[in-house]
Amino acid sequence: xxxxxxxxxxxxxxAAWAVEAAHGDMTPEGRADLQExxxxxxxxxxxxxxxxxxxxxxxxxxxATQGEDQHAQPARPASDNDNDGDVRERAAAExxxxxxxxxxxxxxxxxxxxxxxxxxxxxxxxxxxxxxxxFGPAAPTEDAIQIVQLRDGSVARLSPDARIQVVxxxxxxxxxxLSGKATFDVAKDKTRxxxxxxxxxYAQATGTVYSVSRIGRxxxxxxxxxxxxxxxxxxxxxxxxxxxxxGTVTLDPGPTxxxxxxxxxxxxxxxxxxxxxxxxxAQISLDNVPIAQAAMRFNRVxxxxxxxxxxxxxDVRVIGHYKANDPExxxxxxxxxxxxxxxxxxxxxxxxMK
Amino acid sequence: MDDEYDxxxxxxxxxxxxxxAAIRRWLTRRWGHVVDAEDVIQEAYCRIAGLxxxxxxxxxxxxxxxxxxxxxxxxxxxxxxxxxxxMTQIEWSNVMDDEPSIDQAMEAxxxxxxxxxxxxxxxxxxxxxxxxxxVEGLSRKETAERLGxxxxxxxxxxxxxxxxxxxxxxxxxxxxxxxxxxSKSQRADAGKKxxxxxxxxxx
Numbered sequence: 001x002x003x004x005x006x007x008x009x010x011x012x013x014x015a016a017w018a019v020e021a022a023h024g025d026m027t028p029e030g031r032a033d034l035q036e037x038x039x040x041x042x043x044x045x046x047x048x049x050x051x052x053x054x055x056x057x058x059x060x061x062x063x064a065t066q067g068e069d070q071h072a073q074p075a076r077p078a079s080d081n082d083n084d085g086d087v088r089e090r091a092a093a094e095x096x097x098x099x100x101x102x103x104x105x106x107x108x109x110x111x112x113x114x115x116x117x118x119x120x121x122x123x124x125x126x127x128x129x130x131x132x133x134x135f136g137p138a139a140p141t142e143d144a145i146q147i148v149q150l151r152d153g154s155v156a157r158l159s160p161d162a163r164i165q166v167v168x169x170x171x172x173x174x175x176x177x178l179s180g181k182a183t184f185d186v187a188k189d190k191t192r193x194x195x196x197x198x199x200x201x202y203a204q205a206t207g208t209v210y211s212v213s214r215i216g217r218x219x220x221x222x223x224x225x226x227x228x229x230x231x232x233x234x235x236x237x238x239x240x241x242x243x244x245x246x247g248t249v250t251l252d253p254g255p256t257x258x259x260x261x262x263x264x265x266x267x268x269x270x271x272x273x274x275x276x277x278x279x280x281x282a283q284i285s286l287d288n289v290p291i292a293q294a295a296m297r298f299n300r301v302x303x304x305x306x307x308x309x310x311x312x313x314x315d316v317r318v319i320g321h322y323k324a325n326d327p328e329x330x331x332x333x334x335x336x337x338x339x340x341x342x343x344x345x346x347x348x349x350x351x352x353m354k
Numbered sequence: 355m356d357d358e359y360d361x362x363x364x365x366x367x368x369x370x371x372x373x374x375a376a377i378r379r380w381l382t383r384r385w386g387h388v389v390d391a392e393d394v395i396q397e398a399y400c401r402i403a404g405l406x407x408x409x410x411x412x413x414x415x416x417x418x419x420x421x422x423x424x425x426x427x428x429x430x431x432x433x434x435x436x437x438x439x440x441m442t443q444i445e446w447s448n449v450m451d452d453e454p455s456i457d458q459a460m461e462a463x464x465x466x467x468x469x470x471x472x473x474x475x476x477x478x479x480x481x482x483x484x485x486x487x488x489v490e491g492l493s494r495k496e497t498a499e500r501l502g503x504x505x506x507x508x509x510x511x512x513x514x515x516x517x518x519x520x521x522x523x524x525x526x527x528x529x530x531x532x533x534x535x536x537s538k539s540q541r542a543d544a545g546k547k548x549x550x551x552x553x554x555x556x557x
Contacts, residue, residue, distance in 0.1 A: 010396075015516040019509055023487065023494060043393075046400030049363060053399075054520050055512075056367035058476055061469045062484040227368060242409065245364045288409055317407065 014047035153187030183211035219252025309352035369414030480515025
């Protein structure tokens with residue numbers, strides 16, 4: 001069945017391309033070949049999508065049993081079934097030699113690298129546009145992950161310094177991350193959202209896998225391994241950003257309510273890109289918002305205006321989390337998503353159709 | 355295009371793939387006498403691949419179900435077959451996900467069984483490759499060194515594993531419930547058939 005050669009079935013060819021795209025080092029020529037193959041036949045496109053999905057499903061199945069193996073190990077605290085509602089102190093940690101975290105960070109890096117090449121994906125833009133402090137050298141915790149099963153069936157993997165507080169009630173599952181980092185494998189329950197709070201940052205899901213790391217007093221980093229998660233600071237739930245698998249977002253709202261309008265409009269710098277280093281971390285969250293509307297939000301707080309050169313671009317919806325003081329970055333991202341390009345005109349940023 | 359694929363493929367892997375078996379069975383039962391199930395499924399994936407975003411889809415299984423239904427309708431219409439199973443005109447543009455469909459909520463145990471099944475189809479070496487790549491986070495080169503094979507072999511193991519998984523799943527899916535529908539014996543061989551069709555396509 002799995003013969004090799006040019007007479008392979010569409011499914012077989014699609015499988016080869018799917019692996020090449022996910023595990024190979026695609027050269028520009030390779031990409032061109034793939035595009036050509038995809039363009040040759042509608043069925044190729046369907047088969048390719050299906051193959052990629054099955055590859056991911058297979059990988060996630062393998063990863064899932066890794067997690068299962070961990071359950072099987074005596075790493076679970078004795079009283080895992082009846083003590084939610086209290087602060088969970090960490091019990092003696094079992095040595096855990098599976099560097100899961102490394103795997104996921106590698107995966108993310110791969111995603112980000114892919115993004116640099118073609119970058120049509122929102123989640124990738126998000127991952128690339130935001131600092132990822134998790135990947136620093138601060139990973140001595142890798143070997144001692146504590147696994148806690150919550151009463152709703154969810155599983156939490158805690159870093160050695162992690163402490164969580166769990167309150168499960170009828171309408172909601174509230175977890176507070178007091179310190180450290182925790183990865184949650186959330187049991188599906190659409191009627192009870194699973195909300196992890198880290199400082200003033202909230203991350204909500206119904207059934208998915210994601211990790212939250214505490215950043216300072218008010219912040220948190222949310223990384224989604226599977227499914228999607230809504231993330232928002234403080235009471236801004238209506239402006240929550242939806243993170244998809246592979247996405248990471250770090251929010252640190254700081255001690256005061258988000259200073260969205262605290263830009264300095266008196267500095268019409270010609271190169272807004274370089275203003276990234278402003279200590280002020282005000283961000284604009286876009287969850288499926290038309291570009292036109294998003295641009296208005298940027299324009300409200302920046303002297304450098306974004307102008308939509310084509311109504312069709314304005315209608316395209318974007319998702320992501322962007323620095324409020326970096327309209328250039330947003331414009332570039334929006335242009336990629338909408339198939340347009342960015343021009344500069346009189347100090348303004350114009351997004352035009354190609 | 356590739357990265358859109360990543361997101362949508364991930365979504366499909368989690369939301370659609372688990373239901374592919376049930377949908378294929380339904381399709382075979384209901385439409386198997388007029389269309390080829392694999393044709394329809396592939397076209398349905400193609401349409402989903404064309405989505406710019408999947409965020410608006412609250413019920414993926416229902417969405418997939420309706421897409422498949424719409425594809426089957428289109429294919430029969432195009433083939434000039436008078437389709438007595440045609441219900442209402444469900445056009446692609448109308449395919450929304452408001453139908454709380456069939457097996458939308460999968461039991462956890464079912465899900466686990468599915469994962470087991472999938473893993474059973476996965477050759478050991480392929481599984482090792484995935485573990486090394488995704489769990490230990492090794493590069494392809496490191497993986498090759500660890501397994502004592504060439505980098506190309508690493509890829510080939512993955513390709514063959516994936517091919518096997520897809521075929522096994524398609525064949526299994528076609529078997530269990532096809533008894534009632536099976537006026538054509540070839541249907542029981544969905545996987546193999548898909549292969550033949552692939553070769554016959556002129557374009």
